[in-house]
Amino acid sequence: MTQKALTVYVVDDDASIRSALKRLLRSVGYHAVTFESAEGFLGDAARLAKGCLVLDIRLPGMTGLDLQERLSLLGSEHPVIFMTAHDNPEWQEMARKAGAVAYLKKPFPEQALLEAIRLACPDVDESGNEDRVNV
Numbered sequence: 001m002t003q004k005a006l007t008v009y010v011v012d013d014d015a016s017i018r019s020a021l022k023r024l025l026r027s028v029g030y031h032a033v034t035f036e037s038a039e040g041f042l043g044d045a046a047r048l049a050k051g052c053l054v055l056d057i058r059l060p061g062m063t064g065l066d067l068q069e070r071l072s073l074l075g076s077e078h079p080v081i082f083m084t085a086h087d088n089p090e091w092q093e094m095a096r097k098a099g100a101v102a103y104l105k106k107p108f109p110e111q112a113l114l115e116a117i118r119l120a121c122p123d124v125d126e127s128g129n130e131d132r133v134n135v
Contacts, residue, residue, distance in 0.1 A: 007031045007051030038067035057084040079120035
């Protein structure tokens with residue numbers, strides 16, 4: 001039986017970042033879905049499969065931190081990895097307190113993101129497939 005690859009949702013207002021991350025994630029076997037705004041992700045959130053959320057902190061309109069808070073109130077179980085090009089210790093602390101798996105400063109090494117995803121979704125192997133437990 002073929003298992004579905006882990007879905008990684010990328011929310012960033014920069015089209016080049018979305019494109020680069022989508023290529024990287026697909027190259028290692030993940031299913032990547034991108035959104036240019038927090039509102040766009042939130043509008044589809046109820047229909048989305050379980051997955052990992054890679055979220056830019058500074059977004060026009062609803063910020064990444066606002067989105068993470070809203071998702072938490074809605075009972076979302078998407079683990080969150082924050083990324084930002086404008087580092088701020090206050091944001092980092094807010095992300096940590098909100099339960100973020102990782103906080104990456106752009107530009108970050110590809111391996112740092114992949115390690116954060118593995119940390120966020122430990123039941124998924126490196127090919128993006130859920131590990132099977134044989135009983």
